[in-house]
Amino acid sequence: MIWLTWRQHRKQALVTAIGLALLAAFMIPTGLAMRHTFTDLGLADCVRKLGTDSVIAANADTCGRASVAFNNQYGTMSMVGILFLVLPLLVGLFWGAPLVAREVEAGTHRMVWTQGVGRRRWALVKFGLLGAGALVASVAYGLGTSWWLTPISEAGQHGRFNVFFFDMQGLAPIGYTLFAVALGFFAGTVWPKVLPAMTATLTGFVGLRIALATLARPHYLPARVLTYPVKDATVQTNPAAQDWILSYGIRDPTGKMLTSNAQIACAPDATGPGAACGSDLGITPGSYNWQLYQPGDRFWLFQAIEAGIFVAAAALLLYLAIRRIRRIA
C-alpha cells in the first residue's frame, strides 16, 4: 500500500516540495532583510520597551516614525503574504479531492479494491500518508510564515490577530490543510468525479473558513473591555500589544455610545485646536473611551483553538468518508 501510495502521488509530492522550496527561496531572504531593517530603524528596541500591556503612559513613544519608515519599505510584503492564504485550499483541491474521485471516475477502484487489501485499509493508508505529507508541509509553512510575518506585525501595520494574518501563520494553517485534504477525500466519496469533488471542496472550505473567522473566532473566549478617560487621559492604547480590537468608541457617563469607531484622548494641559477635546462633537464631560478586545497574548491560545476545530472537523470527515467508501461499487 505504501509503495502504491508513493507511486501514485509522487508527482504531487514533488510539486508540493518545489512549491515549498520556492516559497522558502522568497521568504528567507526577504524575512532576513525585514529583520535587519527592523533592528536598524531601532524598532526592535522600541517595541521591546513598549511591552505587551494593553495601555501605556500617554507620553510614551509609540515608535511611530520608525514604524512608518518600515511600513513604507515593506508595505507590499504583507499584500504578497495574503496570496499564501490559498495554499491549504490548493492542497485540499489537488491532493484530497482526486483521492477517491479519480479512482471512481476511471473505474480503477474496481481494480485496486479487489486486490487483497480491504477498502478501509486502502483508505486509511492513503489518507494517513497524504495527511502526514500535508502535515509536514503545513508545519513548515505555518511556522515559517510566523517567522516571516513577525516584523510586519510588530511594526504595527497588521497585528497578528488581523483576520488574514492570523490565518496564514502558526498552527491555524496546519488545521486548515488537514481539513482541506479530509474534505476533498470526503467530497470524492459523495461526488465521485474529480471536478464536482473539487468544486465541493472549494465551496465547503471557503464556507467554513469564513463562517468561523467572522462568527465564531471573536467568541472563542469572552472578550475583555478596556476603558480610559477622554479628558485628562494619562494612558493610551499600546500598538505593540497587538490586541485584537473587536469594537471601540466613546461612551457617555451613563454608558450610552456617543460615537463608535472613534477614540479621543486629550492630555491634562492641552492647548490649541484640540483643546476643546471633542466637546464641539457632542462629547460630554465624563465620557470615556471604550474598547472590546481580545488581548494579544491570547494569540497562541486562539491559534490552538482554531487549529483544534479544523482538526476535529477533519477527523469527522475522515470517519464519514470511510463509512461512505464501503458503499461505492
Added chain:
Amino acid sequence: MEIVLETEQLGKRYGRTWALRDCSLRLPAGRVAALVGPNGAGKSTLLHLAVGLLRPDAGVIRVLGQAPYDNTSVLSQVGFVAQDTPLYRDFTADELFTMGSRLNRRFDLALAHRRLEQIAIPRDKPVGRLSGGQRAQVALALAMAKRPRLLLLDEPVASIDPLARREFLDALMGIVAETGTTVLLSSHILADLERTCDYLIVLDASEVRLSGSVDTLIGEHRHVTVEDLVLRHLAKGASA
C-alpha cells in the same frame, strides 16, 4: 462436487429498482461459466456482489463458502477483471505487477511475466499507450497472478476488436487449462462463448432464466447451439 459460488434469493436494489432479484444459482468448481444477458440485466451487479464490492440487500451469496462483502480472505482467492479492464494508465505492466505483489499475500510474479512474454506485450511501457486488447491481456495477467480459485470477468472482450477478442479468449482458455481455476465470464457476445464455456447462466430483467451445464442444457432442450438456447430463453422471458 465443490460449489465455488452459490446464491440464494439474492437481491440488490438501487433506490427502488431491483438490479438483481431472487437470484439463486450454484457454480461448481472447475467450470468455465458464461453469464449471459442483455445490457442492464444485472450481470455486473452479480459480479460485483461476488467480488465483495457490493453488499446484498436480500438473500445470501457465498463465494468459496464465505460471504464476500468486505472480506479480504475471500478477496485473496478471487481474481476480478472489471468492465473496460480499468488499470492505472500511467503505470507500466511491471509497476502494476509490483502493485499486485504488494497488495496480495500470494502473487505469482513469474506467471504474470510469462503471460506477457508469450504474447509479446512490453512490460516497461505505460499501459495507457498499449492497445485495448493488450490492456485486457495485462489485466488478465494481473488477475491470474493472484492464483485465484475463482476468476470473475465483467465483459472483458466487449470493447476490443474481434481479433484481439479471440486472442484474449485463447489466452483465457490457456490459463484455465494450466491452473484449473473456475471462471465466471459475463458477456453479451454469444458467439464468443460457444467455444469457451461449458456452463451457462442466463440473466434477464434482473432474474435468472436458465442455468446449468451446457451439455446438459443442450441435451434437454434439443437446441443446436448455445446461441439458440440463450435467445430462446430471453425471448420467453420477454413474452412472459
